[in-house]
Amino acid sequence: MSDLLDSLKKTVGQEVVFHAPEEMGKPSIRQYALAVGDFNPLYLDTEFAKTRGLRDVMAPPTLVCDTWQYIDSDIDDKGGLVGRGLAGESNGLRAGNEYEFFQPVYPDDVITAHWKVKDVYESEGRSGSLVFQVLEANFYNQRGELLARNTETMFYRAGE
């Protein structure tokens, strides 16, 4: 067993919980919509959103799964927010994501994120052995309502 696989195996079952220090906020929603270039009025126009049965604008669905804004810390030397990683290494690359969305995320939602390492396994890729790490994040609002789930697969190159 490679050292990398060995060290990542030890992360299986690890959990971390983050409580956002404030509401999601309309500026965060607008900034994400701007970054993606997705100007859907569901995300930007409160009056329009209300005509579609929403109580305010909603966040673009993927925002809650993509943002780290619920972590209240500082930036580390690799550019990540301190405390965000369950990998112990931040040189992992993204293999893919599976999102499930349960209800709209609103500007006044205060996010709690539960991250957990579900699995670590080794697999042969085109360029040699790779170690995969599967993480699951569940996102809740201040009423404990499940908003979304992100199952994320990262990979690491082994054998160095």
Next chain:
Amino acid sequence: MIGDELMPVVKEVGMARMMAYGAATWDFVRLHYDADYVRELGFEAPFVDGQMVGGFLSQLVQDWAGPDAFLRKLAFRNRVMAYPGDTLICRGIVTGVSATNEGGMVECDLWVENQRNEKVVDVASALVRFPLKADV
């Protein structure tokens, strides 16, 4: 309806949009903007955050489905890295339709190609909920 193609979404991804995405997601990882840093790690250039492409796919599906539809699931596998200057073409096709207690559910296969016809994302899929007619 099965076999219908979603109107493609085309994104020209430059460094400015990559920076905007990093700021918008509170993700300042240097892999996505620091050229010297990524070369030291063996990459040719800073590359697009794979989750940003997920944002494009969400847009593809919501634009096609309209404002009364709710995206229930989105899954994607990143295949080829995208770099600043790339043009990403996001496409989809309807693969399934069913009525459930939750609403009318539509499944789509999705994928993303770059300007060299490489699959940047493949496979990907979405599940979308439409209100049942009686609720409209």
